[in-house]
Amino acid sequence: MTTAPVQASTFGNLLRTLRRAAGLTLEQLAERSGISTRAISDMERGHSRAPQARTLAALADGLGLDSDARAGLTAAAKEARSPSAAGRPRLCEPPRGVTDFVGRQAEFEIVRQAAIRAVEGDDLPPVLVVHGQPGLGKTALALWAANELRDDFPDGCLYVDLRGVDAVPLPAGDALLRLLRALGIRPHQVADSDDERCAQLRGILRDRRCVLVLDNAGSEAQVRPLLPAGGRCLVIATSRRALGGLEGVLRIALSPLAPEESAGLLRSIAVQAADPQMAQHVDRVADLCGHLPLALRIAGTRLAVRPQWTVGQLVDRLTDAGHRLAALSAGDTGVAPAFALSYAQLPAPTAQLFRRLAHVPAADFAAPLAAALIEAELPDAQDRLDDLVEVGLLQAEGVDRYRFHDLIRLYADERLHAEEPPDTRAETAERMNTWLLDTVVVAGRWYEPEYGGLPDGWAGLVPLATAEEADAWLRAEADNWLPALRTAAARGRHQLVADVAVATRWYSEETLRWRVWWEVRRLARAAANALPDRRQQAFHTSLYAWTAVYLMALYEEAEEAAMEAYRLAQSIGDLQEQARALGSAGAARVSLRRHDDALWAHRTASELADRAGDHALYVDLLTGSGYALEGLGRYDEAVGEFQRALTELDRRPVAGRPALTTRSGALYGVASCFERAGRAEESLHAVERALPVLIENRDEDMVAFALVLRGKARAALGRPAEARADLTRALEMLADSLPSRLEDEARVMLPTLDGTGSAEAQAELARALELLADSLDSRLETEAQATRAVLDDTDPA
Template identity: 55%
Template sequence: MPEPTLGARLRALRHAAGLTLEQLAEASGISARAISDMERGHSRTPQARTLAALATALRADPDALGAGRETRTGGRPRQHDLPRAVADFVGREDELARVRAHAATAGPGPAPVVVVHGQGGLGKTALAVRAAGELAGAYPDGRFHVDLRGAGADPLPAGEALLRLLRALDVPPRRISGSDDERAAQLRDALRDRRCLLLLDNAADEAQVRPLLPGDGRCLTVITSRRALAGLEGVLRIALSPLAPEESAALLGRIAGQAADPAVAADVGRVAQLCGHLPLALRIAGTRLASRPAWTVENLVARLSDEDRRLANLTAGDTGVEAAFALSYAQLSAAGRALFRRLGHVPGGDFGLPLVAALTGDDPMEALDELEELGLLEAAGPERYRFHDLIRLFARDRLRREEPPGVRAAVRRQLAHRLLDTAIVAGRWFEPGYGAPPDGWTGLVPLPTQEDALTWLRLEAENWLGALRIAARAGDHQLVVDAAEAMHWYSDTTLSWTGWYEVYGLSRAAAARLPDRRQEVRHLNYLAWAAFTCAHRHEEGARLATAAHELAVELGDPREQAWALTYAASAWRRGGQPERALETYRRAAGIADRAGDHDSYVHGLQGVGLALHALGRHDAAVDAFRVVLAETARRPVAQRPALGAQTGAHAYAALALADAGRWPEALREAEIALRYAAEFREAGLLAVVHLVLGRAKRALGDAADARGDLTRALEFTEAGGFDEYERAARAELAALEC
């Protein structure tokens, strides 16, 4: 007599226990639909775990259901058929919490779907597998993985993926339809009463995954893709980003013992930075370090510091960062690949749409959307974009390999010239004697107002500085000098930017190669200013200014002599020599006065006030600043220098009054200074004004308003280079809390 089938044994045990399908489902945690399929013979090889749960609910011996005899074997997908989990997984806590929360929304309506998307190498699959592991208990009817091969040249057809899932769900082969639409319906029917987790890995597009999604029910589908799959409706999208610095360091430390030593934390941080905090890159770097016990983290830093070899060094066996990026690059259209390569010319970390258009000559939006969709480019703001650091290196590598050297050189130089042409016109908005662009001028962007010029110069600073480097390497010396010259008065709005030291280093070197030595002395002066103001190299600034003075004397140029002495005095004052500075400022002002250089004259007078303040002679300093204001009003000082002199005189007079304890006067002076500083918009002067306002209000008993001004002062010191004002503001705030 043949042995009863599993279905017959299960039905007999259920009837003997007096349970309905629904009651057994409730007791066992197995869906009523799955139990019904087993009893009818439509699911002949269930998992051993499923049979054990049913036997427990029926209070039967597990052998009575034949557990272990007819369970799935021989390569059929099982509940644990997921990719191998990453043992040293770190971070992604927020993303995992979002997956868990979305899974918990399952109910009678549409089954929840999560799309984890982002560029290659971010660890999308690792996150999805981690989430599946954490949620294992919630999906007793199976967790199934299908690699959809979407990043390659041969994506898995939807019909084949449906076939694999239907077989995994024990739908008999003879019942599986030959039509993709009918298979999709069968899959939805098979999943309706089950609690399964589907991991659809590496999806190509919406058309590939849409037929694979469950309908209503309690299943969870997690899709990973390089694309956002924006055409799918009602899904939770999780865009992955690189790891946080501390997570990157933790991952390296878990992989390689050398990187776990606290003594090499700085080098580990540098490795993480060079890897762009990309999990794939970090894992490869850590593996290379772990497999070479003789290496130190410093060795790894040295290898990765070579930009031309970095991608090659981020390869281990059959895994590599470059290979991961190449899969996305291969999916681009011809226009998308061309734009991607050309963007390798962009010097800075991010860039605006006009710069992109300059590389293409036509509307780049379609190609930009394509790059964004594949994670090869990311939005950095309205009509602004940026590359991940490693993807930028990959773009430059594609550029070298796929475009002729002559074409590359021509495009690079053309882009640099357009950037510098725009930078010159933007900078001249702040220069005496200039202003609005000349009639008929066409640059990368229109610059109808000084505000537009200011915005562009700040947003594109990395790019026009990169263009200046390109011009310097190409020997375009006059262009380098012209661009730096156009920035002279604009630079006063961004005193904390250390880039000015490089700008004027390049222009000084370029000017030295030109026949006009007056340009050389002027840019030597500018470099002296940048050395002590922006780079805080006071001794170097004084040395450069002294050399500029000697050259100016040789050339018989009293204007540059006056500026050189003013800069030397400023370097000495900042370097702790106020007496020497005071004498030199007075000498500089006298030379400027005799030369008729009114801008330099008021600048020197302001230095006198600053030196007196540094000497603790506060009342004398206030008087000196009053002279600055009177002379600025009396003389034909150019508009921008005049505004700078007025802002500084009021701000520093307020500071001197505060240091003298003349609080009502300090408050009134600071309120006047604020109006000028708001127009001049230099962070250091704004920090001074708000610091004085806060100090004066606190001294006069207005603690609430004082706290607001002191907080604003701190905000303006965040640009860097204003440690003295930051310490003072923090001390005042601390005193308010006492």
């Protein structure tokens, strides 16, 4: 066994002395240790860093050292790794990493797997591109990963800051020179041209096991010449860009931290945040920082250096959106300057789009809206958006939508106010809002019987060639066009607000659960009242009443508004609007259980509609009469009224969409009457006839109600399993709907079909009785109480 020599001035000298004392050549020690001949030679000559623990152990085993000799070699290696070793600065040393790194476990696992492949050396050295918007901690991840993997790479970590976001990035030739010098190549040995230096670097890296961190890359041209072509190296490049031009690389797109990771980072930095009682405030700080690591570190540091502050006080400082970016700065570090580096690289047209996107009300948007902001063709806007994504100032959301990070949005707003005068900002916002609302009108009219298509010559930015495309756009941009409508109302653009409500009237019947319509109708009613046109006032007041009935269940308010609309229509002799208003009043009265008044309203309204020649409204009002008769318990008359409506539908020229809606209501009404009359067989037959039409009409509430009817009929006919399936499905569909009698009935019935007295059954009954506490339908409550008594095995009385 070899023992340590008495003298050895450096690690390289000691290694050479030990090898020779063991009678080994370089090749023999390489074979015994598994370390390459080139790597051992570079260590002995001092051209590479002293090895890490794993490599050191392999060398000691290969040399056959005893414990004292191992200790001496380890001490020499430790001394060689110290900053003052050899009396000269070390080139390409990585900067200090963070000591409180949190999260990124999934991303690190990707790096770790790449490191395993690198060590195995069966393929090209792996290249990882860690990319994303400013402030995500790309450099922190690269340095932390390199440190965690240091034992697998005995030749250490080489680090180069490529300064890709600087005004003058580091030329690839300069980076090559730095790496060659760091790898032990003396100045007179460095090749003359960049191409020759590339080959020289590849040749050296082929025999090394190191991690190469290429930080802040600005382009593929900076990175490509530095990549090894063989050997057992691992390359980690960081960039705000995805560097899509690099082939054969693995990209890791970073996103903001998870909420629990953000809170953990804050607690690791500031003692105030570690107080469990501050948990809610800590979560709020994390939200206000957008879970961006850079912002979180700055926020945590501000707390840490101000021990007199509380987390709540930091929340107060960050809550003001106008000053949040200023608050997220500490010393020479700030969130806004990090964004500014990317902004400074943008061409003027792209920079203009970036700051004008601050006008967009919602968190996300599509390219046509961007085109409207800058008055550009759609392909041009898409190119600029892609450029913003490329530099990390915008996030792609799905296939065709985009999103700002909250803090970058604030920065865009800062630039907007700093670089564009007030009149330009106002003009841009007005153009955007007008475009949004004009597009709403075109999209909504796909559903109007009088239109049902695009206007002649339509050449808008949005594809609206079908009703489905119109629906998709209205849903996707709702959080943008609704604020535009509010703005139009506040600025007194009354006719435009009213036009939007008219155009979306029929579409709203297909999306009844969408609470946005309540605000649309309220704004439209106020707008119409500001116009001199009484016909519009009557129409929008009536439409408001309809929405109050079917969307908000505000029946008394709905009746009051409907009768106001009726009087307005009377004052101008408008029979059609009188009929529509009375129809809404009748629907409200049915829900208020004033069925006689409801029957009068619907029958009077149907006569007015017939006189006005509005066939669609006429047959719809016949179904309203049917529901009033049902409420009065006159089931045979009600069925007759529903059948009359169906007959008139076949006889009169009613457009497809209104006809489908009325047919759905009439067919459902027949099934409901038979059920309430206790005629289960006829009810089952009627609901089976109604369901396909209800499904085609896409009214989920009515489909769910029909399932309740079918479930009740099947239960009465001795088919409990099928009944339970129907009622369970109905309750799932009604989970987000307004409370209703049929939903309560389904809850009451389910436990009776269970028959087990289970905890689930008891819970359903408790829920049903709670819902029925203030109900006018005492029959249902009595049934529920009786069922509970049966399940409790007690006397129902």
